[in-house]
Amino acid sequence: MGNRKDTVEEKDKALALFETKEAKGKLALRLFSSSIFVGICLIWVYRLTNIPRVGERGRWIWIGMLMAELGFGFYWILTQAVRWNVVHYYPLKQRLSQSYDDKLPGVDIFICTADPTLEPPTMVINTILSVMSLNYPTEKLSVYLSDDGGSQLAFYALLEASRFSKHWIPFCKKFNVEPRAPEAYFTRNFDAHDTAIDAQEWLSIKKQYEDMKKRIEAVTNKGSVPEELKNQHKGFCEWNSNVTKQNHQPIVQIVIDGRDRSAVDSDGCRLPTLVYMAREKRPDCPHHFKAGAMNALIRVSSEISNGEIILNLDCDMYANNADSIREDLCFFMDEKRGHQIAFVQLPQKFNNITKNDLYGNFSTVLNKVELAGVGGFGAALYCGTGCFHRRVSLCGSKYSDESKGLLNLETRKSDERTVVELEEASKVLASCGYEKGTQWGKDMGLIYGCPVEDIVTGLTIHCRGWKSVFYNPDNTAFLGVAPPTLDIALVQFTRWSDGMFQTFLSKYCPFIYGYKKIKLGAQMGYSVYLLWAPISLPNLYYAIVLPLSLLQGIPLFPQVSSRWFIPFAYVFLSKNIYSIAEALICGSTLKTWWNLQRMLMIRRTTSFFFAFIDCIVRQLGLSQSTFTLTAKVVDEDVSKRYQQEIMDFGSTSIMFTVIATLAMLNLVSLVGVVKMFFWGLDYKDIEKLISQVILCGLIVLVNAPVYEALFFRKDKGSMPGNLLMNIGFLEFVAVILLAFLCNPSAVLGIRFVIDREECFSHNVKYDGGTIHVSFVVIKAYSTWHSSHEGVDLVVKGPSGDQIQDYRDKISEKFEFVAHQKGVHRFCFSNKSHYYETVDFDVHESYFTYYDQHAKDEHFNPFLEQISKLEEALYNIQFEQHWLEAQTERQAIVNEAMSKRAVHKAFYESAALIGASVLQVYLLWRLFERKLGMSRV
Ligand SMILES: O=c1ccn([C@@H]2O[C@H](COP(=O)(O)OP(=O)(O)O[C@H]3O[C@H](CO)[C@@H](O)[C@H](O)[C@H]3O)[C@@H](O)[C@H]2O)c(=O)[nH]1
Numbered sequence: 031m032g033n034r035k036d037t038v039e040e041k042d043k044a045l046a047l048f049e050t051k052e053a054k055g056k057l058a059l060r061l062f063s064s065s066i067f068v069g070i071c072l073i074w075v076y077r078l079t080n081i082p083r084v085g086e087r088g089r090w091i092w093i094g095m096l097m098a099e100l101g102f103g104f105y106w107i108l109t110q111a112v113r114w115n116v117v118h119y120y121p122l123k124q125r126l127s128q129s130y131d132d133k134l135p136g137v138d139i140f141i142c143t144a145d146p147t148l149e150p151p152t153m154v155i156n157t158i159l160s161v162m163s164l165n166y167p168t169e170k171l172s173v174y175l176s177d178d179g180g181s182q183l184a185f186y187a188l189l190e191a192s193r194f195s196k197h198w199i200p201f202c203k204k205f206n207v208e209p210r211a212p213e214a215y216f217t218r219n220f221d222a223h224d225t226a227i228d229a230q231e232w233l234s235i236k237k238q239y240e241d242m243k244k245r246i247e248a249v250t251n252k253g254s255v256p257e258e259l260k261n262q263h264k265g266f267c268e269w270n271s272n273v274t275k276q277n278h279q280p281i282v283q284i285v286i287d288g289r290d291r292s293a294v295d296s297d298g299c300r301l302p303t304l305v306y307m308a309r310e311k312r313p314d315c316p317h318h319f320k321a322g323a324m325n326a327l328i329r330v331s332s333e334i335s336n337g338e339i340i341l342n343l344d345c346d347m348y349a350n351n352a353d354s355i356r357e358d359l360c361f362f363m364d365e366k367r368g369h370q371i372a373f374v375q376l377p378q379k380f381n382n383i384t385k386n387d388l389y390g391n392f393s394t395v396l397n398k399v400e401l402a403g404v405g406g407f408g409a410a411l412y413c414g415t416g417c418f419h420r421r422v423s424l425c426g427s428k429y430s431d432e433s434k435g436l437l438n439l440e441t442r443k444s445d446e447r448t449v450v451e452l453e454e455a456s457k458v459l460a461s462c463g464y465e466k467g468t469q470w471g472k473d474m475g476l477i478y479g480c481p482v483e484d485i486v487t488g489l490t491i492h493c494r495g496w497k498s499v500f501y502n503p504d505n506t507a508f509l510g511v512a513p514p515t516l517d518i519a520l521v522q523f524t525r526w527s528d529g530m531f532q533t534f535l536s537k538y539c540p541f542i543y544g545y546k547k548i549k550l551g552a553q554m555g556y557s558v559y560l561l562w563a564p565i566s567l568p569n570l571y572y573a574i575v576l577p578l579s580l581l582q583g584i585p586l587f588p589q590v591s592s593r594w595f596i597p598f599a600y601v602f603l604s605k606n607i608y609s610i611a612e613a614l615i616c617g618s619t620l621k622t623w624w625n626l627q628r629m630l631m632i633r634r635t636t637s638f639f640f641a642f643i644d645c646i647v648r649q650l651g652l653s654q655s656t657f658t659l660t661a662k663v664v665d666e667d668v669s670k671r672y673q674q675e676i677m678d679f680g681s682t683s684i685m686f687t688v689i690a691t692l693a694m695l696n697l698v699s700l701v702g703v704v705k706m707f708f709w710g711l712d713y714k715d716i717e718k719l720i721s722q723v724i725l726c727g728l729i730v731l732v733n734a735p736v737y738e739a740l741f742f743r744k745d746k747g748s749m750p751g752n753l754l755m756n757i758g759f760l761e762f763v764a765v766i767l768l769a770f771l772c773n774p775s776a777v778l779g780i781r782f783v784i785d786r787e788e789c790f791s792h793n794v795k796y797d798g799g800t801i802h803v804s805f806v807v808i809k810a811y812s813t814w815h816s817s818h819e820g821v822d823l824v825v826k827g828p829s830g831d832q833i834q835d836y837r838d839k840i841s842e843k844f845e846f847v848a849h850q851k852g853v854h855r856f857c858f859s860n861k862s863h864y865y866e867t868v869d870f871d872v873h874e875s876y877f878t879y880y881d882q883h884a885k886d887e888h889f890n891p892f893l894e895q896i897s898k899l900e901e902a903l904y905n906i907q908f909e910q911h912w913l914e915a916q917t918e919r920q921a922i923v924n925e926a927m928s929k930r931a932v933h934k935a936f937y938e939s940a941a942l943i944g945a946s947v948l949q950v951y952l953l954w955r956l957f958e959r960k961l962g963m964s965r966v
Pocket residue numbers: 142143144145149176178318319320323343344345346413414415481482483484522525526529657658659660661966
């Protein structure tokens with residue numbers, strides 16, 4: 031029995047078209063993760079058991095830390111799910127070619143474009159040409175271009191490409207060139223490439239390409255197609271009426287009809303089918319962005335070629351491996367497991383990644399571990415591009431065990447119809463009204479209502495019982511364009527995190543929608559991405575509260591000598607060391623890892639946070655979701671900086687304001703605390719703060735390029751000079767500071783009981799420094815003698831001369847310039863015969879010193895900015911202290927009022943914060959509008 035089973039298995043293996051391998055070292059990894067988990071639990075316990083009591087200093091900050099760490103902890107658990115079960119897939123391509131050649135399915139390739147400026151037609155046709163020349167039987171290959179821009183420029187470029195393909199395809203196949211996108215191919219050096227290629231032919235095809243490119247660019251620059259060119263193709267008559275991006279009739283043009291035996295290349299071989307489609311768009315009819323385009327493509331292609339397999343690509347993603355179709359078909363055509371597979375997702379790779387990947391666009395860990403990890407649960411994510419689909423599963427069919435093998439779809443419905451008939455039939459399917467009252471966008475095709483149509487659609491396919499594969503080939507199959515500036519990258523991440531959080535909050539939440547339909551690991555894996563937006567909150571909390579509480583001297587972590595320090599240190603170190611090791615093993619460099627950490631921080635505090643707010647606002651029904659197209663071309667100056675890996679802050683974005691503010695906040699408090707440490711000011715207990723100092727230090731280190739852009743660089747990509755004076759910036763600082771005012775804790779100042787006379791001395795470090803002084807009589811031990819509550823204050827300089835003099839004051843706040851450094855004396859006297867409690871505060875502005883003495887060309891603006899911010903922080907703290915003392919006095923004077931007064935102050939601050947947050951948000955929206963972001 032056992033023997034027979036073995037042989038059956040052997041036979042299955044021999045026939046299998048792909049194999050799977052589990053990643054190595056699973057057990058060790060699971061043990062290691064468990065140890066970190068124990069550490070995290072201990073941290074939670076510590077936080078829970080050490081909450082400062084009501085009225086104690088830093089209680090709310092502490093509770094905030096608890097929440098943040100709960101958030102980090104739970105998110106970390108999710109990230110373990112994608113590491114728990116990593117599986118790698120390997121197709122066995124040779125076997126496929128041996129026995130399946132005549133059974134190969136029809137493959138329809140969809141390419142989407144939406145805007146001829148952001149996605150230049152030359153780029154689009156490079157993608158088109160690369161897929162038209164793939165090694166696959168041409169009669170089974172159809173290429174569709176969906177043009178959401180409805181642009182005659184794109185149509186013109188496609189016509190040019192169809193003509194050029196007659197020479198390009200035979201050239202590629204004859205010399206087996208790679209890659210098959212002409213632009214990418216020709217930018218490679220000929221000599222260094224392949225000497226088997228005939229130099230003459232190479233030069234001639236290169237010239238043909240360049241001539242075509244020039245023609246297309248000339249037309250693109252002009253903005254319209256000249257009449258004489260329009261007369262060359264009937265298709266242009268579609269643009270005779272007023273066709274705009276937002277408003278036009280459906281256009282379907284079969285540029286090359288694959289059935290046509292006369293449609294051949296220069297070698298006499300048949301050409302693949304090539305179709306242009308611009309679905310109908312009307313202003314009053316929602317078009318659902320890319321999802322809408324894809325669904326129209328699914329229907330139109332079913333009318334024309336009805337390929338069983340659909341490959342969908344973004345217009346910037348050219349094919350880089352001529353054999354990739356066959357490779358990926360192995361998964362679908364495997365006899366034993368293939369019929370369950372709905373789609374095969376390939377990693378999104380880029381052809382413009384620089385050495386150290388400054389913007390963290392390409393994460394090797396993401397592709398080698400995380401995405402493969404979700405794939406390990408049979409639920410690899412659909413990422414929108416570079417994905418092979420089984421047509422039936424994409425159209426909404428449920429998986430069923432019976433439908434083994436590929437369903438032989440009826441290809442080429444009624445071959446007799448003419449091209450014009452097919453086009454007319456297709457237009458109906460691409461019209462606005464067609465979807466009304468149907469399941470398209472709900473249970474059929476790509477799901478509507480979310481800017482990340484891909485992830486949701488993948489989820490619904492999984493929940494219909496299908497499996498999917500994440501396949502990361504050594505030989506990169508497709509290459510796209512990574513965002514070349516920080517701004518573009520952050521806008522893209524905003525769309526993603528927004529869309530994904532929206533999905534989480536919708537009925538498609540994987541834990542609800544996927545309950546009992548997909549594995550728990552897959553539900554968690556999905557959530558790692560769907561919860562990007564909310565993870566911004568604990569990150570922001572850390573980035574703001576750490577530096578501020580450091581400045582105030584509030585310790586947030588256990589002392590180094592405490593046992594509780596161990597779990598913190600263990601979790602922090604092991605998590606980061608693990609992350610470095612993982613990155614290095616996956617083949618990235620230390621510098622790349624470091625750059626990625628910076629980007630993670632930036633994304634989490636900007637994109638994800640704005641997405642979070644946007645998403646919540648949308649949930650309240652105040653706005654609608656949009657799709658901000660990722661720009662794929664930039665001007666030369668910008669692209670040069672990208673190549674040199676210099677961060678580009680050259681546009682106005684509220685995101686940059688946030689980045690600069692957080693970076694400054696951390697720098698200021700780090701500088702502040704280091705200074706206090708050296709001068710031995712107030713901070714005897716620096717040990718308690720060491721963890722915060724280290725964390726702030728790391729934040730400062732990772733932000734180095736931000737300071738550079740703020741203060742040292744002069745190029746166009748540096749932070750706009752007036753950014754610091756920008757309203758957004760000030761607003762933001764105000765929000766943060768106000769948030770802190772909520773926390774009733776005073777560090778500065780002393781409180782003393784005065785009988786007759788009491789003197790204090792303060793050592794003024796620099797002459798010319800400004801000294802801020804305040805005092806409040808908090809409590810007099812006599813309630814009826816109110817007329818004599820006041821005290822006198824005399825300030826004397828180092829030489830004993832009287833500088834300031836205040837008589838009979840209940841409270842006072844003043845500042846003066848110290849003309850001499852040295853010990854100043856502050857003497858209070860009480861004329862009433864009762865004890866009085868006085869709150870006294872003195873503070874010196876240190877940086878005025880630098881202002882006057884260190885006029886170094888290079889450092890001065892830098893220090894100036896720091897000093898201004900630091901000054902602002904101190905002044906606000908000083909102010910806050912004074913206000914608090916006043917409030918307290920008020921409260922004591924009128925016991926009955928006390929609670930109410932405190933509460934009132936609290937609510938006032940809360941309202942202010944709310945208002946400011948709203949304002950920042952509105953500003954952000956405003957900026958976006960002003961920049962005229964191309965919303966499609
Ligand atoms: O109304 C629209 C908007 C976009 N697109 C196309 O969609 C593709 C992706 O748009 P892009 O601006 O390049 O977005 P990316 O952030 O690069 O795209 C990633 O994220 C998207 C989801 O947010 C997925 O759809 C994409 O496949 C995935 O590559 C492009 O080819 C566009 O032409 C349309 O066809 N119609």
